[in-house]
Amino acid sequence: MDWTALWLSLSLGAWTIAILLPVGIVVGRWLAWRSFRGKGLVESLLALPLVLPPTVLGYYLLVSMGGRSPIGQWFESVAGHGLVFTFTGLVVASVLVNLPFAIQPMQRAFEAIPREVREAAACCGMSPWRTLLRVELPLAWPGILTAMVLSFAHTLGEFGVVLMVGGSIPGETKTIAIAIYDRVQAFDDEAAGAMSAFLLLFSLLTIGLSYALSNRARAIR
Amino acid sequence: MPCPTVPAPSADPGLTVRLRQTAPIPLDVALSCRPGEVLALVGPSGSGKSTVLRSVAGLYRPGDGLVVCDGAVWLDTGNGVRLSPQQRSVGLVFQSYALFPHMTALDNVMAAMGHVARADRRARAMDLLARLHLDGLESRSPAALSGGQQQRVAVARALARDPKVLLLDEPFSAVDRVTRQKLYVELAELRRDLSIPTLLVTHDLEEASTLADTLSILRHGRTLQTGTPTAVKARPDSVGVARLVDVRNIFDGVVLGHDQTKTYLGWQGRTFTTRLRPDFEPLAKVAWCIPASHVLLHRRDRPTRGDAENPVQGVVTDLLPLGETVRMTVAIGPSGACITVPVLVHVAQRNHLEPGTEVTLTLRAEGIHLMPSE
Numbered sequence: 001m002d003w004t005a006l007w008l009s010l011s012l013g014a015w016t017i018a019i020l021l022p023v024g025i026v027v028g029r030w031l032a033w034r035s036f037r038g039k040g041l042v043e044s045l046l047a048l049p050l051v052l053p054p055t056v057l058g059y060y061l062l063v064s065m066g067g068r069s070p071i072g073q074w075f076e077s078v079a080g081h082g083l084v085f086t087f088t089g090l091v092v093a094s095v096l097v098n099l100p101f102a103i104q105p106m107q108r109a110f111e112a113i114p115r116e117v118r119e120a121a122a123c124c125g126m127s128p129w130r131t132l133l134r135v136e137l138p139l140a141w142p143g144i145l146t147a148m149v150l151s152f153a154h155t156l157g158e159f160g161v162v163l164m165v166g167g168s169i170p171g172e173t174k175t176i177a178i179a180i181y182d183r184v185q186a187f188d189d190e191a192a193g194a195m196s197a198f199l200l201l202f203s204l205l206t207i208g209l210s211y212a213l214s215n216r217a218r219a220i221r
Numbered sequence: 222m223p224c225p226t227v228p229a230p231s232a233d234p235g236l237t238v239r240l241r242q243t244a245p246i247p248l249d250v251a252l253s254c255r256p257g258e259v260l261a262l263v264g265p266s267g268s269g270k271s272t273v274l275r276s277v278a279g280l281y282r283p284g285d286g287l288v289v290c291d292g293a294v295w296l297d298t299g300n301g302v303r304l305s306p307q308q309r310s311v312g313l314v315f316q317s318y319a320l321f322p323h324m325t326a327l328d329n330v331m332a333a334m335g336h337v338a339r340a341d342r343r344a345r346a347m348d349l350l351a352r353l354h355l356d357g358l359e360s361r362s363p364a365a366l367s368g369g370q371q372q373r374v375a376v377a378r379a380l381a382r383d384p385k386v387l388l389l390d391e392p393f394s395a396v397d398r399v400t401r402q403k404l405y406v407e408l409a410e411l412r413r414d415l416s417i418p419t420l421l422v423t424h425d426l427e428e429a430s431t432l433a434d435t436l437s438i439l440r441h442g443r444t445l446q447t448g449t450p451t452a453v454k455a456r457p458d459s460v461g462v463a464r465l466v467d468v469r470n471i472f473d474g475v476v477l478g479h480d481q482t483k484t485y486l487g488w489q490g491r492t493f494t495t496r497l498r499p500d501f502e503p504l505a506k507v508a509w510c511i512p513a514s515h516v517l518l519h520r521r522d523r524p525t526r527g528d529a530e531n532p533v534q535g536v537v538t539d540l541l542p543l544g545e546t547v548r549m550t551v552a553i554g555p556s557g558a559c560i561t562v563p564v565l566v567h568v569a570q571r572n573h574l575e576p577g578t579e580v581t582l583t584l585r586a587e588g589i590h591l592m593p594s595e
Contacts, residue, residue, distance in 0.1 A: 116319035119280050122306035123313040124333035125382055134332065138323045 001194045004171050005179035012087070012175060013155040016094040017148045020102040023095075024147055028106030029136070033115075050100045058164025061093045065165070085167045090175075093165040097158060098151040105150065109143020110136065142214035149210035153203050234291055236386050236418040238277060242284030246272055248442040254386075254418035254435070256291075261421045261433035264465065269442035270422040271316075274388050277420065278313050279306035290418075291385045312379030316391040318371045320363040326350060326374045327359040333381035349377040354407070369400040373407070387419040393428060405431055426466055430454070438462050455588070460508045460595045469561050471510045473594060478503045486589065489554045493531045495589040506594040515588020516562045518549075519581040520572065531584040535560070537576055540569065551580060 031043065049057060065083040066072045075083045083089040113136060121131040137144070159177045166173030168182065176195055183192040235255040240248045250273055254260040262270040275281035277288055279295065282303065288296040295304045312333075320329050330346040337345060350359055353373040363371055372392055379387060393401045409432065412419060423429050429436050430450035437447040445465070446458045457463040463471055477485040477492060479499055486493045486509060501507055519532075535551035538559065542548075546563040553560060560582065564574070574580070 114317070114319065116315045116317055117321065119278075119306070120313070120315060120319035120321070120378075121332070122280070123278055123311055123382075124378065125307050125310075125335045126332065127307060130335075135321055 001191060001198070002174075002176065002179040002183075005174050005176045006195070006198070008087070008171065008174065009156050009176040012090055012094055013152040015091045016098055016155045017102075017151050019091070019095050020098055020151055021144075021148065023099075024102035024106045025137075025144065028103045028147075029110045031103070031107045032110035046103055047100045049097050054097075054158070054160025055164060057097060058093070058161040061096065061161065061165050065089055065092065084165055085169060085173060087166075087172055090162060090166045090173050093161050094155050094158065097161050098154055101150040101154050102147045105143045105147040106140065109140035109146075112143075113139050145210055145213055149206050153206055156199060156202070236277070236291075236420070237287070237289045238273065239287040240273065240276055240283045241286070244284075246442055248272065248283055250439070250442065250444050252437050252444060252447060254420060256416050256418055257412075258435060259412060259419045259421055259433045260435045260437060261423055261429035262437050262439055263423060263426055263429045264439035266424060268439040270424075270439055271390055272442070273439070274313070274390050274420060274422050277309075277386065278311045278388055279304060279309050293385075310382060310385040311388055312382055312384035312386070313388040314372070314375045314379045314390060314392045316394060318363075318375040318395075320371060320374055320378070322363055325360050325362055326355060326366065326370075326377075329363070329374055330377045330381045333378050336382065346377075346381060349381055350374075352411070353377045367400075368396040369404060372396060372404060376408075376411070384417060386417055387415065389419065389421045391422055391424070393423070393425075401428075408432060426454075436466075438465055440465060455512055456590050457510070457592065459592055460510075463508075463510050463592065468510045468512060470513070470516070471508060472558060474507055474509050474591075476501045476503055476505045476507055476591070483586070484591070486591065489556055489558060491531075491533065493584060493589060494586045495591060496587060498591050501591055508592045508594050510590050510592065511560075511584055511588045513562050515585040516560060517583040517585065518562065518564060518568065518572070519583065530586045531589070533560075533582050533584060535580060535582065537574055537578045537580055539576060540574060542566070547574075549574065551582060 027046075031039065062084055063069060064071055065075070067076065067082050067084075072083050079088070083092065117135065117139075118131065121135045126134065156175075157177055158175075159181070162173065162175050163178060166175075168174045168178050174182070176199065180192050180195050180199075183189075183195070235253055235258070237253045238250060240250040242248045246269055248269055250269070252260065252262075252273075262273055264270050272281055272283075276283050276286060276296070283298070285298050286296050287298070288294075290309070294302050295309045296302060321332060324332065327343070327346055327350065330349055331342045334342045334346065347359065350356065353376060355370060355373055355377065358366065358370060363374065366374065372395075375392070393404055396404065405428070421429065421433055433450065435447060436450050436453045438445045438453060440461060446453055446462045453462070454466045454468070457466055457468060460471060472488060474486050474488040476498075477487045479485070479497060482497055483494045484496065484498045484501070486495050486507070488509070495509075533553055535553040537549060538552045539550040540547050541550075543563070546565055547569045548561055549564050549569070550559050550561045552558070562582070572578075572580075
């Protein structure tokens, strides 16, 4: 069992959902209730990581974050080191890859809130901020939870993009999915089996928990 | 220097609404509602009733508009004034009630009490719920309440804000008939203690007449006529209004002339006397109507001797039983013009009414109403 890789994967997942939670709420809510020109294009771009092969996505991320790209050079001038083959680079890639997993469930959840309920909040004198906290978030909660669980589980399992952008540096970019591959290559079936079993159990637990919670939330509605 | 807290003497304490736009929904609306008055906006679906309500609440932005409530300007497009719904003190009951599904009845009401000191909210919300006969149901969630109870929670929530105007958007459309009748009584009781203007949107004329002091008839976003329910129904301004308020007997005629007290109307070779209407020139083509309540059926076993007003003979062509009444259609003269009147079942039986029977009707002069020809 590669505890370092497991810990790296868990912290990558935590960082990813910590960044995607506010982003998903803002973007999902915006897409749910606003109509504007080019909305279809925005939605398509956000859904792209669902259909793009991970290696293709990884390649473009590698190129656009690399030392020869403006983004990579800017990051290097600010942080003192490059973006690719670092944990930070992995977080950036993971956030981008998980955009559809976070935004789509949240968008659906906000869409399911009737317009009249939001208008009623305004007519009750509740400010937009208070409406968000007291009405919108409690009602969209099951969708938000689903988004978080999906993104986290997807982050733990992501392989192609992580390998392209991060390589396989132990303690920096070697996640558990890559560690499993690594052990299999080394004919260490015991370690690969243990880690796989752990991931299976963990995935089952989180997905079961999210279903249970969202069912309870739905029963309250 | 005048004290800014004292409203100008010209300030109208009620609600004044003027809306005008051509697209996307045509609007041409002018109405005012005094404190304590219930004004019903009546019209077919798509007539813009709800849009008027939403404009008052600040949920819809009309092209041109003025909304003044209790002396405060909420909307004045000419001067760039547009208050948000939060800044307007409105209580709005939605057609779907739009209760917060994740909150209890009590929390729903307390959610509208942002202006009340935190310590007082609970007690005041409990008071309001009790006033709406919801004691004991405070901790229920909306899903665990009946339609009628949900509607009462919505009314309580609307009043919780201590609004300057109460807006009701088809609040009775989602409940069954028995519950509706009960809620009518409750609203009538409630409004005795309300000293704010109330706008009621409904497509149900009977409901509007039951609950409102004033009707405003809307069609295609225009206010066609405003007046008391009795006046609007008996004296519609136009054939369009007459049709909207369900007047069945509408005909074309000619004004023959006037004398000191009466106007003479020519129809199908007959001459009827009507209320004096000097506003119509002699020989003017007019439309006229008569409410069913002003059409009297002569008893066949005791014919009146000539002194009745505006007698007309006709032949019964159809008798349609509708509950306790029978809708009788009488063809007058050879032109095929028909008058329909509801008669009680026992009256129809006593008079041996059946298709083909000859009957005499009296059209009471007071009931004949002249309108501009279409």
